[in-house]
Amino acid sequence: MYTKFLASIILGSTFFMRVMGHMNMMSPPPMRHRDNPHTQTVDEIYEFPLKTDGSDYPCKGHINALGTPEGQPVATWAAGSAQTFSLEGSGTHYGGSCQVSLSYDKGETFKVIKSWPGSCPNRENGSDQTFNFNIPKEAPSGEEVIFAWTWNNREREFFQNCAVVTITGGGAGISGLPDVLVSNIGNGCLSPLTTAELKYPDPGTAVELGDGEYPLVLPTGNC
Structure with a gap:
């Protein structure tokens, strides 16, 4: 009886954690997401933050799907398109x-194409949030480009989901764009905790400010 009771508690707790969840990119579908048509093994915790020791950076460790059937592109975007x-x-x-950022070197570097300092994700809304951005006209063409969404929340957690896309009609390159801000994964960079939201030191030229409910504060440490 006790064993069954304990098992039900564990199962219920697991279900509760899954229901509460976090946030994750749904579209374009990330590698090993349940909606990715190329997924062979679903990652059941892709909505969780990256590990604090950085061992699953980049892309929650899904970067090894590149070059395999699971790493095929899920979208084709033209340079300069909305x-x-x-x-x-x-x-x-x-x-x-x-x-959001793009990587052309299998996750070695991610170049920011738009930043949302504050109120991202939208505070009051849960699922099915949609955000607009543009692919830079200078973005080179490529068949295995990584599109990444990253989230620095007020609990000092760092999230990253990555989808493989194809870029067409590309330009000369985006090396001049800022690098994505990576924090809270043992790399010596910490985002604000609880009372503020992250102010990106270099957000790039495409920036959409939040609602201003919390002050924006720069990260600390080696960022």
């Missing part, structure tokens, strides 16, 4: 700051 991405989940942690 695009959207969407988030799902219930745990917005009442905001934070987000960026």
Whole structure:
């Protein structure tokens, strides 16, 4: 009887954690997401933050899917085009700051194409949040480009989901764009805790400010 009772508690707790969840990118579908048509093994905790020791950076360790059937592109975007991405989940942690970026070197570097300092994800809304951005006209063409969404929340957690896309009609390059801000994964960079939202030291030229409910504060440490 006790064993069954304990098992039911564990199962219920697991279900509760799954229901509460966090937020994750839903579209374009990340590698090993349940909606990715190329997924062979679903990552059941892709909505969780990256590990604090950085061992699953970049892309929650899914970068090894590149070059395999699971790493095939899920979208084709033209350089200079307007695009959207969407988030799902219930745990917005009442905001934070987000960026989207592109990587052409299998996750070695990510170049920011838009930043949302504050109120990202949207505070009051849970699932099915949609955000607008543009692919830079200078973005080179490529068949295995990584599109990444990153989230620095007010609990000093760092999230990253990555989808593989194809870029067409590309330009000369985006090396001049800022690098994505990576924090809270043992790299010596810490985002604000609880009372503020992250102010990106270099957010790039495409910036959408939040609602101003919390002050924006720069990260500390080696960022």
